[in-house]
Amino acid sequence: MMFHNREDAANQLIIALKQFRHENAVVLAIPRGGVPLGKKISEALHFPLDISLIKKIGHPANKEFAIGAVGLEDEFFTETERTVSRDYVDEEIDKVREKLQKRYHQYMGDRHPVSLKNKTVIIVDDGVATGSTLLATVQMVQHQDAAKIIVAVPVGAPAAIRKLRTVADDVICLETPTDFRAVGQFYENFEQVNDREVIEMLH
Known part of the structure; x- marks a missing residue:
């Protein structure tokens, strides 16, 4: 599957994540590439949005x-x-x-991080190559007493997704291609997201 852009990938993830729409959840986006997806998902499912910095x-x-x-x-x-x-x-x-x-x-800005305690935390990025950032994020969220941890990505390297399944409660990954070389390989438009765009999305 080829995604047109991050918005298209987010729209397809929203369909897969609707099963969690009645949960007490928070969307945690990985800057910078995960923020466009996280924003769209949080708006569609009416969940608060925060970012993970590690x-x-x-x-x-x-x-x-x-x-x-x-x-x-x-x-x-x-x-x-x-x-x-x-x-x-x-x-x-x-x-x-x-x-x-x-x-x-x-x-x-002056906002404080959203409390993750007893929440379903949906960690969102635009794709997974090695999985090291997401693995560290999952471990950090575990330390904050989340009720459930879900990793949601459009595409990921099979080995990285297998590792994530051992630490997260659920992993929603739309594509795990065996010929995976890089995340951008599966997007028609994979322009870098800059800080200014991230700030605009979060305000």
């Missing part, structure tokens, strides 16, 4: 090797974190969280 923390000896991730209000770490000094971890958490808070304010 940044991984790398090992001091190899920044590419993630030892955990930090969100606006929570963080989680792998077992490897125990081999790293607490001072390093605390310093990285403070540094990353300050950047995330500035970015959240840039996108959302």
